[in-house]
Amino acid sequence: MLRNLSNVERLAIETRHNGIVNDAKVNLYGNRLATCSSDASVRVFDLDVNGRCTKTTHLHGHTAPVWQVSWACFPSSENHLASCGDDGRLIVWREKDGKMQKFHETSVKDAKCTSVCWAPRECGLTLASGLSDGNILILVFDGTRWVESYIRGAHQRGTHLPVSWAPVRLSVQPPGHPQPPFVHLASGGRDGVVRIWTMLRPSEWNDGVRLSGHDEEVLDVAWAQTLVGGPMTVASIGMDGKLIIWRCADANQGPWSSRILHSFQDIPNHVTWSPAGNVLIASIGCNKFAGWTVGTDPDDWTQVLREDDERTEEGATGNEENAAVESCA
Numbered sequence: 161m162l163r164n165l166s167n168v169e170r171l172a173i174e175t176r177h178n179g180i181v182n183d184a185k186v187n188l189y190g191n192r193l194a195t196c197s198s199d200a201s202v203r204v205f206d207l208d209v210n211g212r213c214t215k216t217t218h219l220h221g222h223t224a225p226v227w228q229v230s231w232a233c234f235p236s237s238e239n240h241l242a243s244c245g246d247d248g249r250l251i252v253w254r255e256k257d258g259k260m261q262k263f264h265e266t267s268v269k270d271a272k273c274t275s276v277c278w279a280p281r282e283c284g285l286t287l288a289s290g291l292s293d294g295n296i297l298i299l300v301f302d303g304t305r306w307v308e309s310y311i312r313g314a315h316q317r318g319t320h321l322p323v324s325w326a327p328v329r330l331s332v333q334p335p336g337h338p339q340p341p342f343v344h345l346a347s348g349g350r351d352g353v354v355r356i357w358t359m360l361r362p363s364e365w366n367d368g369v370r371l372s373g374h375d376e377e378v379l380d381v382a383w384a385q386t387l388v389g390g391p392m393t394v395a396s397i398g399m400d401g402k403l404i405i406w407r408c409a410d411a412n413q414g415p416w417s418s419r420i421l422h423s424f425q426d427i428p429n430h431v432t433w434s435p436a437g438n439v440l441i442a443s444i445g446c447n448k449f450a451g452w453t454v455g456t457d458p459d460d461w462t463q464v465l466r467e468d469d470e471r472t473e474e475g476a477t478g479n480e481e482n483a484a485v486e487s488c489a
Contacts, residue, residue, distance in 0.1 A: 171211045187231040196226035202243045223247045232278045244273030250289050275322045282328040290321025309363040315349025323347045324383040344411050346394045348378025354396050373418045374398035380430045385437035397428040
């Protein structure tokens with residue numbers, strides 16, 4: 161079992177962005193890193209087996225700060241990247257002839273795109289994007305065109321509306337009576353509420369279960385990959401410094417339980433799970449991280465990385481405009 165992350169090697173990649181780096185994501189295979197910045201650009205880095213950069217591609221399509229990037233999370237579409245920004249644009253980039261090119265662009269009127277997340281592979285090429293007007297945009301590629309739909313009034317208007325898809329669970333049905341997979345989406349907003357949405361049919365969602373526990377704006381949500389039969393788990397962080405774990409045996413029925421795993425002194429930025437769903441990492445402030453592992457008992461949490469660990473590398477301060485991106489190898 162993983163006991164300590166404080167001594168894990170940390171690599172610094174000079175992005176050469178001309179503004180603050182707002183997000184960084186590694187693809188499914190760990191051989192590409194995408195970053196986005198307040199300089200309105202997206203950059204893609206090819207990584208070797210040691211995690212070092214071998215090639216850089218600059219993607220230009222936004223006209224305002226870009227807040228988040230997301231790689232498609234299944235092998236057949238690992239070369240699809242999505243980005244969203246203050247200009248209200250949600251852009252899908254696709255690799256063609258060895259080059260990343262713009263595949264689709266959606267422009268939202270009178271709102272900013274604050275987050276973007278690809279759905280599980282069972283949903284095909286499907287995206288969710290949280291908007292500053294309190295709505296959630298759902299974008300689906302049907303094989304010939306991109307189809308837009310919305311979850312209206314998901315949260316209060318605000319600067320953050322994070323979204324995260326649940327791993328798809330197939331229901332058990334008698335032979336000859338197939339049941340479509342249950343699709344769930346978590347979101348958070350300025351109202352301090354985490355909501356769990358269930359797709360009833362394409363373009364139609366339920367009213368959303370409301371989970372209350374934060375005292376201020378929810379800044380990020382992350383749904384964990386879980387074993388079949390295990391509890392469904394969502395992590396959320398808020399402006400109040402709380403890191404909350406939400407659990408439910410069946411998201412279609414409830415109820416949801418909550419546990420405050422940690423309260424940070426500084427405001428946390430993001431929260432993410434390992435692919436196996438047993439390691440949880442939160443980023444706090446500039447170049448600070450905290451991490452936990454969970455055992456076979458869902459209540460058995462061990463902190464393996466503390467935010468006060470001295471692990472910042474020379475030249476990677478995180479507060480410079482021409483910032484470096486750090487990753488755990």
